[in-house]
Amino acid sequence: xxxxxxxxxxxxxxxxxxxxxxxxxxxxxxxxxxxxxxxxxxxxxxxxxxxxxxxxxxxxxxxxxxxxxxxxxxxxxxxxxxxxxxxxxxxxxxxxxxxxxxxxxxxxxxxxxxxxxxxxxxxxxxxxxxxxxxxxxxxxxxxxxxxxxxxxxxxxxxxxxxxxxxxxxxxxxxxxxxxxxxxxxxxxxxxxxxxxxxxxxxxxxxxxxxxxxxxxxxxxxxxxxxxxxxxxxxxxxxxxxxxxxxxxxxxxxxxxxxxxxxxxxxxxxxxxxxxxxxxxxxxxxxxxxxx
Amino acid sequence: xxxxxxxxxxxxxxxxxxxxxxxxxxxxxxxxxxxxxxxxxxxxxxxxxxxxxxxxxxxxxxxxxxxxxxxxxxxxxxxxxxxxxxxxxxxxxxxxxxxxxxxxxxxxxxxxxxxxxxxxxxxxxxxxxxxxxxxxxxxxxxxxxxxxxxxxxxxxxxxxxxxxxxxxxxxxxxxxxxxxxxxxxxxxxxxxxxxxxxxxxxxxxxxxxxxxxxxxxxxxxxxxxxxxxxxxxxxxxxxxxxxxxx
Ligand SMILES: Nc1ncnc2c1ncn2[C@@H]1O[C@H](COP(=O)(O)OP(=O)(O)OP(=O)(O)O)[C@@H](O)[C@H]1O
Ligand SMILES: [Mg+2]
Numbered sequence: 026x027x028x029x030x031x032x033x034x035x036x037x038x039x040x041x042x043x044x045x046x047x048x049x050x051x052x053x054x055x056x057x058x059x060x061x062x063x064x065x066x067x068x069x070x071x072x073x074x075x076x077x078x079x080x081x082x083x084x085x086x087x088x089x090x091x092x093x094x095x096x097x098x099x100x101x102x103x104x105x106x107x108x109x110x111x112x113x114x115x116x117x118x119x120x121x122x123x124x125x126x127x128x129x130x131x132x133x134x135x136x137x138x139x140x141x142x143x144x145x146x147x148x149x150x151x152x153x154x155x156x157x158x159x160x161x162x163x164x165x166x167x168x169x170x171x172x173x174x175x176x177x178x179x180x181x182x183x184x185x186x187x188x189x190x191x192x193x194x195x196x197x198x199x200x201x202x203x204x205x206x207x208x209x210x211x212x213x214x215x216x217x218x219x220x221x222x223x224x225x226x227x228x229x230x231x232x233x234x235x236x237x238x239x240x241x242x243x244x245x246x247x248x249x250x251x252x253x254x255x256x257x258x259x260x261x262x263x264x265x266x267x268x269x270x271x272x273x274x275x276x277x278x279x280x281x282x283x284x285x286x287x288x289x290x291x292x293x294x295x296x297x298x299x300x301x302x303x304x305x306x307x308x309x310x311x312x313x314x315x316x
Numbered sequence: 317x318x319x320x321x322x323x324x325x326x327x328x329x330x331x332x333x334x335x336x337x338x339x340x341x342x343x344x345x346x347x348x349x350x351x352x353x354x355x356x357x358x359x360x361x362x363x364x365x366x367x368x369x370x371x372x373x374x375x376x377x378x379x380x381x382x383x384x385x386x387x388x389x390x391x392x393x394x395x396x397x398x399x400x401x402x403x404x405x406x407x408x409x410x411x412x413x414x415x416x417x418x419x420x421x422x423x424x425x426x427x428x429x430x431x432x433x434x435x436x437x438x439x440x441x442x443x444x445x446x447x448x449x450x451x452x453x454x455x456x457x458x459x460x461x462x463x464x465x466x467x468x469x470x471x472x473x474x475x476x477x478x479x480x481x482x483x484x485x486x487x488x489x490x491x492x493x494x495x496x497x498x499x500x501x502x503x504x505x506x507x508x509x510x511x512x513x514x515x516x517x518x519x520x521x522x523x524x525x526x527x528x529x530x531x532x533x534x535x536x537x538x539x540x541x542x543x544x545x546x547x548x549x550x551x552x553x554x555x556x557x558x559x560x561x562x
Contacts, residue, residue: 204404209389209421
């Protein structure tokens, strides 16, 4: 029993980071209907920035979030303006974004490969290997911090969306784009901000991933698949859904890993994706599929 | 003239022009009903007026000033509000939050809250449901909320696209009663209505939109009485030509 609780805690302590990744993807999908296949690639840019700062200047990976979030926000704004804004009115927007984000992912992968080679990397601050004891249970210190920070950032995002004028506008655009336009929301400006925010989330989760997982440029594909399963489980476009999906799958993966070995844990996500699409395509919190 | 549409051509993306040289004029304090077959471009016309779609040619004048190059928020600021065909609410926001979004372009939050209270006086039912999510309202209540939301800006012109769509006849009449009430308050009403009889009965003036243009306009009651228009657009049951002798 103790062991089961321990596994549950381990799963939960990764769920926060998954949720942060999924939130970034969800906000971009929710406002712009862009399924950002390059989300994990953007996360990797942040992971490599963090790695670079850590190796060269000894900057703490958690602290480097202060760099990666604004940098990724700006990168997001630029990418949105250059790549997506100009096709926003196209009737083929959905198809185009899949192709565009796919090629963005390839470009990023290539650039990262050229700059950092294809060797496995990770940052190794002290807390990456230490554990914290809570009575009979333990948590890897890095996972514990990462989840706390993720939850704090998600809380900040929640407050932002609930209390600020821009936040209201973003939620409005997520819920009904036409309605948002009709009340005078500049949807193009809001889309730019939302894309930037999604990328800032990718930035923070990239920094946190740098000491939780090992990474090399091509590995972002595995992450995209995982992230897609999280947001499909939650219901595409639902922030609460992506949060619940993230924790549910993180915990499931922890159990699978315990019972069948760590190599099987990624299968949890893909199997879940498959089952959800078969039996409840709209996910836990999603609206029924519409055009 | 409060609002003038002059020789407007408009369409979507690279597609064909849906409106092809459309002109119309709207006077202050009157109510207008636009009818026409499905796909004629009625909704497209309202989108052009409120800046959701920019014309390819021609112009839209509000109080003599061109507005067809302005953004929707700028046009809203001038005093033209639009309630789209599908009502376009924010389903996961409460009634009050929806109304608050109606005042999105106003910077003064306190003023917005005051105006919401004024809307509540107009539609007490919305006040009762203030904390309910918009998606949990009935069709008629949703339409009321959509109208209430556009009232927050106290527009001079309110444009409504098929407000009776999908509503039971009794509820539709209630909605039309409240539109009538707005008109009595001095507002100019521009209405597109699939239910042409209901729409024309409540309007002063009627327009018939067909083939990208206004093919006919006149006092609403004379349009209602016009044999030819009845046959073409009001769906009057009449045996087909020559059918009687068959
Ligand atoms: N967003 C859009 N993109 C491309 N074409 C569109 C779009 N919206 C409308 N159309 C086309 O423009 C034409 C006119 O549409 P519009 O919605 O203005 O007609 P309508 O008179 O309002 O019809 P209805 O009575 O069915 O509401 C139609 O042929 C429609 O297919
Ligand atoms: Mg229409």
